[in-house]
Amino acid sequence: MVIAVAGGAGFVGSAFIRYTAEHHPEDRIICFDALTYAADMDNLRNVLASSSFLFLKGDITRKNDVERLFSYHPDILINFAAESHVDRSIDSPGLFIHTNVYGTGVLLDACIEHGIKRFHQISTDEVYGDLPLDYEGDGFTEESPLHPSSPYSASKAGADLLVLSYIRTYGLKASISRSSNNFGPGQNREKLIPKTIWNALHGIEVPIYGDGLNVRDWIHADEHARAVDMIIRSGRYGEIYNIGSRNEISNIALVRHILEVLGKPCSMITYVPDRKGHDRRYAINPGKISNELGFNAERMDFDNTILSYAASFGKLTDE
Ligand SMILES: NC(=O)c1ccc[n+]([C@@H]2O[C@H](COP(=O)([O-])OP(=O)(O)OC[C@H]3O[C@@H](n4cnc5c(N)ncnc54)[C@H](O)[C@@H]3O)[C@@H](O)[C@H]2O)c1
Incomplete structure (x- = not known):
């Protein structure tokens, strides 16, 4: 199987590539990344020399670049590529709208045109907005309304809605996952x-x-990667899966x-x-992915x- 990973030189995308290289050596991986300030090729140092790994520099907002990616006939495209820093989104919302919404749209069009077998969109629990600190419920489920607070989370929510519309309108075989905050090696120093x-x-x-006093639920990026791996191999098309660790x-x-x-x-x-x-406060309910796919985040040694x-x-x- 050929797996294209947009944004694979970033913090979480590179964790996914390392996970796939280790657990599915039979698969070919194409990392497609524009190498913005957030990318760090050092996160990929262990896979760079592998014959089943290919790096392609390219921008998801540029149709020609995306066409070049599709000339390698990926079976699956996973979109980790995004502008991801909330503070930067407050200073420059336009870039976030362009990359996160328009860029996702360019990928979706190419997926339809080339009949991809699966598209998976990496989203965030921030699309649900926040909860009061004294909240005592069971956290946001996949059915919770979208109520983003920042230009970053609004742009991610916009991308999610585009994906859902392509599933409904064009029959795109796709899924979405919404993870809580990630920690782990290789994260950009401004986080x-x-x-x-x-x-x-x-x-x-x-x-x-x-x-x-703001509360966040932290999951290791390697566990996020493991969850995405389970979704792209066994998750149902058209579904959204929350990924969290109740941590x-x-x-x-x-x-x-x-x-x-x-x-x-x-x-x-x-x-x-x-x-x-x-x-x-963010509190995500990861019950669906646990019940359907058997994914339960392991506590990593913080x-x-x-x-x-x-x-x-x-x-x-x-x-
Ligand atoms: N880090 C977290 O805590 C967290 C939590 C939940 C969801 N997410 C989501 O996971 C994804 C990855 O997050 P991250 O923390 O690894 O982000 P990151 O900022 O570390 O990496 C983003 C990557 O995308 C690339 N990129 C940016 N614009 C691009 C473009 N136009 N074309 C191609 N590549 C481009 C960058 O070069 C970088 O390598 C994002 O979609 C984010 O919303 C992250």
């Missing part, structure tokens, strides 16, 4: 966990938005824990004005992940 580690190791204040923690508790693991003082934390429209990030930043010792 919360790597940034906290980097700053802590370099003696820089660790900023935290607002009161820091909720507030931002302030997370940051304090990271500092503790690194042996740094909590006095490094500095509260900064809250992000505009900042979601209070402390070891922090230490390996720290080691990759090359500075574990005190200044």
